[in-house]
Structures are given as structure tokens and as C-alpha cells.
Ligand code: HEM
């Protein structure tokens with residue numbers, strides 16, 4: 012992709028220099044002189060065709076190579092051979108922090124972001140809140156308060172506890188923690204959002220995707236060197252690049268690339284939360 | 288009277304002062320009204336840009352509190368709070384796009400040039416035309432009202448993506464007095480316009496009295512309704528654009544009908560100046576695209592009032608983006624096509640040559656207009672939409688670069704072999720071409736989907752939009768103002784001030800915005816109130832300060848323009864009818880400024896608009912109307 016950038020860069024630089032040069036030359040060469048008449052020409056079909064076709068071909072080539080790279084990045088999980096096991100990470104954007112969830116040994120995420128509605132019979136986590144089994148039993152003036160409390164305090168990630176896939180997820184310390192990824196292994200980052208649209212960006216890895224409430228996006232990248240080998244500062248910065256409110260610019264996260272063994276030991280041998 | 292040409296200017300019934308200068312239906316007066324209001328908004332938008340730049344030059348720097356405003360607002364240490372910053376850039380862009388560039392290009396020059404250049408006495412529907420201005424006022428007043436509400440004006444970017452834009456900035460409550468009065472006045476003026484044309488009770492005093500009464504009642508009702516619907520900055524934003532949409536539709540219908548029906552004898556479609564072609568095509572874009580924006584605004588308003596959940600609250604956030612960009616991508620061509628057309632005219636006049644490839648130019652504009660409707664998704668490559676769509680929109684976006692390239696080459700070829708007079712309009716027109724090339728080329732980076740992953744939402748985008756909108760559209764507007772000012776006001780502008788303005792603007796513009804490309808390639812994020820907590824970007828501070836100082840200089844560089852614009856009106860040399868030796872009807876057939884009804888006689892056209900340096904005559908110009916002895920009109 013950086014190669015593609017370089018190509019476009021040099022093509023555009025050349026075109027720009029040529030055109031700007033042409034403008035200057037034309038202005039000097041054909042500046043007004045008394046008594047001279049300009050050339051009386053209305054156009055020329057041949058040059059029109061040339062300067063339609065030539066840029067079209069160049070742009071066609073660029074489009075084609077863009078498509079190749081784009082497909083390789085965005086369809087990586089589908090295109091990969093089955094044998095390659097990627098590291099999966101779920102990122103939930105929230106004003107103004109990133110929640111990082113690992114799938115545990117089964118490599119599958121449970122369900123998240125399920126929140127109660129005033130008409131619900133039971134709380135999604137199956138427990139009692141506000142002294143009742145469901146928001147519907149609450150007195151009208153308490154519904155909003157209790158639901159908001161559920162969303163912000165009781166179960167901020169909206170985890171569905173009885174989802175079998177989610178039993179071994181490492182989710183408990185999710186809030187605003189450092190994201191760790193293994194080196195030399197494709198990392199699939201799954202993205203969604205709890206509130207508004209954010210954009211999860213790793214500038215060093217040239218990846219970025221909006222996190223949209225109600226949608227699950229995914230992108231893939233493969234780090235090739237650990238932060239230990241790189242030395243200070245020892246982490247990569249994560250930024251939010253879609254305006255998400257007052258604290259948008261503070262929505263900074265950290266990512267550390269660790270060795271494959273370390274990653275496996277930490278996140279793939281045992282689940283988080285439920286069975287530490 | 289609408290729909291029929293008066294045979295002679297004297298057919299216009301004698302009208303009083305009010306209907307001649309204020310509630311006029313004369314296309315020229317409406318154009319100038321739009322011009323003054325848009326330039327005032329330009330000043331406001333520019334001041335907001337200064338605030339953006341101050342913040343980015345000195346983020347969190349207690350030694351550089353925001354001048355004046357910091358004290359007035361009573362901010363701690365005079366530092367701008369981040370939500371205020373969000374509001375500032377949101378309103379900056381909103382105002383520049385919807386209240387400056389679009390009205391300047393479409394409404395000012397559409398109104399002024401179309402009838403004059405096609406040999407018509409006025410628009411097809413003069414009353415509706417005036418209404419499009421007077422309806423624009425309440426839209427502007429609603430937008431400005433946001434600044435006075437407790438939660439401040441809209442702060443979700445000029446794109447206002449929900450769910451962020453669905454969050455209330457303050458609870459519904461009575462508006463403060465300032466926006467109430469402002470909106471009352473705007474409403475009163477708008478209803479007053481309608482009354483002044485519709486109330487005919489026979490007696491002058493009765494007419495005026497009843498009109499004032501009715502307008503006051505209607506305006507009071509209007510204000511009540513508006514303050515209920517637009518209770519916070521964001522809902523004011525939605526409502527304002529909804530009202531503004533209606534106003535621009537009234538204009539667009541007029542322009543299309545006028546070009547289609549009111550051309551003078553001999554003025555075939557392919558003898559229209561390119562400026563008229565561009566405005567015609569733009570009007571079609573406005574007509575087709577604006578209803579989509581209006582629909583999106585209504586949906587957003589209902590969401591905002593918690594009546595529906597189209598986009599937030601379980602709705603589909605991306606739907607808003609699709610609707611918004613389905614309007615706003617065509618809108619970026621609404622913001623550049625008229626400038627392209629006018630620049631084509633100006634290049635031909637001052638190169639003393641026919642426009643090279645007239646028909647290809649027309650076809651290219653048609654292609655841009657059509658393709659403009661199928662590329663909106665390139666604003667959403669990283670929005671989380673289906674990646675397969677990414678490639679689709681990348682293809683259409685690359686395609687649209689082709690006709691844009693064709694236009695650039697034709698402009699260069701128009702200059703080639705010319706006898707170029709570097710007047711001020713010409714300097715600005717050439718700058719338009721040069722800056723548009725840079726903006727167009729940077730667009731190619733973004734149309735390349737994988738590259739866009741990295742540069743979207745960085746300063747690369749900011750650089751790009753400013754090269755096309757300021758470097759392109761705004762230089763086009765400057766060129767057009769310098770070019771048609773003598774016609775509009777009957778006075779010549781000062782050359783000296785004009786050159787000073789041009790040279791300073793050109794240099795400071797490039798210092799300001801070219802550097803933004805470099806920030807963008809460094810990944811520097813846009814819409815950040817403070818970047819110093821990021822290691823990745825903290826070292827860009829000196830660069831940001833350079834950009835900010837250039838931007839301040841750019842703002843100061845507009846002072847000669849203001850002096851020139853106002854001063855020439857009072858003290859300028861009287862302008863002859865045709866100071867530039869141009870061929871088109873507004874110069875050869877109408878006085879400067881043209882009287883009501885424009886022409887003494889409806890002109891008859893014999894040839895295309897660009898017969899410069901024709902071998903048929905000794906001079907280097909050949910007006911469209913001139914009858915030659917052995918006249919078989921040559922076509923342009
Ligand atoms: C004095 C000249 C100007 C300066 C210094 C300036 C500065 C800026 C800056 C710094 C931003 C970026 C805000 C951010 O995203 O963090 C911006 C955004 C923008 N400006 Fe300007 N601007 C100027 C004139 C104009 C003009 C003439 C237009 C005409 C249309 C314009 C249209 C926009 C638009 C559309 C955005 C995008 C904002 C967004 O995406 O939220 N600006 N401007």
C-alpha cells in the first residue's frame with residue numbers, strides 16, 4: 012500500500028509540475044503584445060481524444076491496483092488459508108475510550124452491547140436490578156434512572172452472560188486497557204461502538220475503520236516486529252479519527268506487539284473473567 | 288407578468304423605491320442582495336477559521352489565550368474549551384459551504400449572468416426568484432440562532448453524523464431574546480416580500496398597513512414554530528438547511544426554465560457561453576440533489592425530537608451518511624462547475640482566443656454532473672459500509688477525474704497561442720486553473736481506496752477541500768467579481784489594489800494549505816482540538832504555527848479587496864459598457880449597469896460567444912450580435 016502511495020505520489024507530482032510549468036510558460040510566451048492577433052482555433056478532436064484516453068488509462072491502472080490491495084486488506088479473513096490462525100480482538104468504541112476484548116481459547120466472541128428497553132420483562136443479565144426482575148415492573152419515574160444505571164454501571168459492555176461462546180471471553184478489564192497483539196500473525200480487529208461513531212486508527216500500521224453502533228466491521232494487519240525489539244516508547248498509539256464529541260481528541264489508546272508465545276500464554280490458554 | 292417577456296423596458300410598471308431596491312424582482316437586484324449577504328457570511332466564516340487556527344497553533348498554551356473572545360466568554364486562562372472548538376470548525380465549514388460558496392456561485396452569478404447573457408429581460412419567474420433570496424434570510428437567521436442557545440451551535444461537523452448529532456446540546460426551552468428578535472426580523476422581511484407583491488387593495492396606505500400587520504403576525508407565528516422545532520444548536524442546523532433547501536430549489540427551477548425558454552433569437556444551446564452552460568447544469572444538480580438533503584434533514588429532525596429512530600436509537604447510522612453524501616457530493620460540483628464556466632469565459636476574453644474545444648467542455652461538464660451522482664460513496668470508504676462498495680465507488684471516482692482533466696487541458700490549450708492580457712480577473716482565473724489542478728490531483732490519492740484508509744480524516748482532506756473550494760471556487764469567485772464588477776456597479780475597480788489582493792492571497796493561500804498536505808501525510812488528524820498528547824503528532828506544532836501565521840496573513844490579505852469593493856463603488860472611474868472588449872451580450876448590448884429590463888431591444892445573435900481574433904474582422908473581437916456584410920454566422 013505504501014508502494015501504491017508512492018506511485019500515485021510520483022505520477023501526481025510529475026503531472027502537477029508539468030501543468031504548472033505549462034501555465035507559467037504559456038503566460039510568458041503568449042503575453043500580450045500590441046498589434047499581434049491570437050491564433051484563431053476552435054479545437055482539435057485528435058488532441059481531445061488523446062487527453063481523454065491517456066489519463067483514463069493511467070487512472071484505470073491505478074484503480075486496478077487499488078482494487079487488488081483493497082481486497083487483500085479488507086477481505087483478508089476470507090482469503091486466508093484455513094490453517095493460518097489469526098488473533099481476534101474485539102474493540103468496542105465508547106465516548107471516549109476503547110474497550111478491548113479477547114475471545115479466549117475458543118477464539119469466538121460472545122454477544123455484547125445488549126441493553127434493556129423500558130418494555131422488557133427481564134433484565135438482559137437475568138439478575139434483579141432496582142429490586143425487580145425486569146424494567147417493566149419499575150415505577151414510571153424510575154425506569155430511566157435504572158436503565159441508565161444498568162448501561163453505565165451494572166453491565167457497561169452489555170454482555171450476554173449465558174451466551175456459551177462468551178463464557179471464556181477475556182472482557183473484565185476491557186475498559187481502556189492496553190491492546191496486546193502477537194507478532195507475525197494476522198490480527199483481525201473486530202470493531203463496533205456502544206454510542207456514537209468513532210474511528211479506530213493505528214497510524215503506524217496504516218489501518219483505520221469507523222466503529223458504527225449496530226454494525227460489526229473488521230480489518231486485518233500483521234505486525235512484523237515486537238515493541239521490545241523496537242525499544243522506547245514501547246507502544247504504538249491508537250487514535251480516534253471520527254469526530255465523536257467533546258473528548259474526541261483525548262480518545263487515545265495504546266497497542267503493544269508481543270511475542271507469539273507470550274500472547275498465547277496470556278490470552279489463549281485460559282479465559283479471562285469467568286475462569287481466571 | 289411571469290412567463291412572458293415584456294416587449295419593452297417601459298412595460299415595467301413604474302415602481303416605488305421599495306420595490307426597486309429592496310423587494311425587487313429584478314434579477315440583477317436579487318443577485319446583488321445575494322452578493323452582499325454572502326460576502327458578510329464570508330467574513331464571519333473567515334473569523335471562525337481564525338479561531339480554528341489560533342487553537343491549533345497554541346493548543347492549551349496559557350501564554351496565548353484566545354484574544355478578545357477568551358475574555359468575553361470568561362474561559363479559564365482564556366483557553367478555548369474543546370466542545371467550543373468543535374462548534375467553531377463545524378460552523379466554519381457549514382457557513383462557508385452553504386452560506387458562502389453555493390450562494391455566491393449559484394445565486395449571485397446565476398441570477399446576474401443568465402438573463403443578461405442569453406438576451407432575456409429577466410428570469411422566467413421573477414417573483415419566485417426574489418423569494419429565493421428572502422427565504423434564504425430566515426434560513427441564515429436560524430443557523431445563527433444556534434450561537435445564542437445555551438448549548439451553543441451545532442458541533443458535530445458540517446457532516447453532522449448521527450448518533451453524535453442526535454445528542455441534545457441543551458434541553459428544550461424558550462429561546463433567549465437575541466435569536467428571537469433576529470428570527471422575527473428575518474421572518475418579517477420574508478413575509479413582507481410576499482405581502483408587498485400579493486396584497487393589492489387599491490390604496491397604497493391600506494396595502495402597506497395590511498402588509499405590515501400580516502407580516503408581523505406571520506413572523507410571530509414563524510418564530511414560535513422555529514423555536515419549538517429548533518431547540519438546540521443541532522436542530523437549528525437541520526432546520527436551517529431544510530429552509531435553505533427550499534430557497535435554492537426556487538432559484539434552480541428559475542434558472543433551468545429561463546435558459547430553456549428565454550433565449551433570444553439566434554441563441555442556440557451551442558451558442559451559449561460556457562458560464563451559462565455551467566450554471567444551467569448546476570441548476571439541474573441542485574434540483575435533483577437538494578430534495579435528498581431536505582429529506583435527510585426532516586428525518587434527522589424527527590430523530591432529534593425522539594419521534595423516530597431512522598439513524599440513531601437502534602436505527603441505521605450509515606443511512607444518514609448515504610443520504611448526506613448523495614446530496615453533498617453533487618454539491619461539491621455545484622460549488623465548482625459555475626466557477627469552471629466563468630473561468631472559461633474569462634480565459635477566452637483575456638487570451639483573445641476562442642475557447643479550445645467548446646463542445647468537449649460542455650460534454651465534460653455533463654459527464655461530471657452525471658458521474659457526480661454516482662460517486663458519493665468515496666466519502667464513506669472507511670465508514671464500515673460493505674467493502675465491495677469501496678471498489679465500485681473507487682471506479683466511478685477515478686472516472687470522474689477524466690472529464691476534469693479534459694477541462695484542464697482545454698483551458699491550457701485556450702491560453703496556448705493567445706495574446707494574453709494579465710488583467711486581475713485573468714490572474715485569478717489562471718490561479719483557479721493552477722489551484723484546481725492541485726486539488727484534483729490530491730483527489731486521486733483519496734479515490735484510491737487503500738491509500739484513503741490512511742489519509743481519510745487527516746489534514747490531507749482539509750488540504751484537498753481547501754484547494755478545490757478556496758483555491759478553486761473562491762479564486763473563481765474573485766475572478767468573476769473583478770470581471771463583472773464594472774457591469775454590476777458601473778464603476779471600474781482599482782487595478783493596484785486588485786494586484787495587491789491577488790498576489791498576497793495567492794502566496795498566503797499556498798503557504799497555508801500546501802503545508803496541510805504534509806501534515807496529512809504524517810497522519811495528522813482533522814477535527815482535533817489538541818494533538819499534543821500524541822507522540823505521533825506533537826512534533827507538528829511548529830508546522831501548525833506556520834500554517835496559522837499564514838492563515839492570519841491570508842485573512843489580512845482580504846482587506847485590500849474589501850477596500851476595493853466598497854471604495855470603487857463610491858470613487859471608482861465610471862465603467863464603459865464593454866471595458867474588456869468582450870463578445871457576449873451583457874457587454875455589447877447592455878449599459879453598465881444595465882437598466883431594468885436589461886436591453887433596449889431584445890438582441891439577435893449571429894454566432895457563438897468566443898469569436899476572438901476572428902479573421903473575418905480587423906479587431907480581435909467579434910460580438911455575438913454584430914451583423915457582417917456576408918453574414919453566414921460562424922458557429923462557436
Ligand atoms: C481564511 C481561510 C480559511 C482557513 C484558514 C480555513 C481553515 C480551516 C481549517 C483549519 C479546517 C479544519 C478543521 C478541522 O477539521 O479540524 C477547515 C475546514 C473546512 N473548511 Fe476552511 N478555512 C478557510 C476558508 C475556507 C473556505 C473559503 C471554504 C469554502 C468552502 C472552507 C471550507 C471548509 C470545509 C468544507 C471544511 C471541512 C470541515 C469539516 O470537515 O468538518 N474553508 N478550514
Ligand SMILES: [Cu+2]
Pocket residue numbers: 209210251252253254255256258259260262
Ligand atoms: Cu472520536
Ligand SMILES: [Cu+2]
Pocket residue numbers: 615616619662663665666
Ligand atoms: Cu466527493
